[in-house]
Amino acid sequence: MSRYLMGAGEIARRLGLSRQRVQQLSERDDWPDPYDELAMGRVWLIADIEAWITRQRSEIAAPDADFIRDPPAGPPASRTDGSAPPAAVPPRPANVRKPPT
Template identity: 55%
Template structure:
């Protein structure tokens, strides 16, 4: 089974925010816990982040823009 992961750079791109904003977002108590912490930083499971986006940023959910998938 292949796990898809987001690091902070992928979160920046996916959420279209700055690096500083990613730090703020991942510090929120409602943001998913990292799947693991590596030497390069934390990583999150894509499905956990996408579920969070659907709940907290529905305008950015994959279903909100079918051409984005």
């Protein structure tokens, strides 16, 4: 699981809602902007979602241990392509565009 990103399924599990309801919530003006849009759908930074939860849903604001993890000790693990993982969260794209249809 990503240490930085969440899709609708992970957000649904965190909030105890359906993915469909998360998609509805994501249309709200106060919902965080997506970090990116992939073939599987939009993804958000965990920090942005947790901040939204803190502001909107204080009764469930305690972070879920599954989503807040300390980085592993030791050198970074290598990826299957041999490249090293990013040292930090990459910057959010200035303008997230939807893929052409």
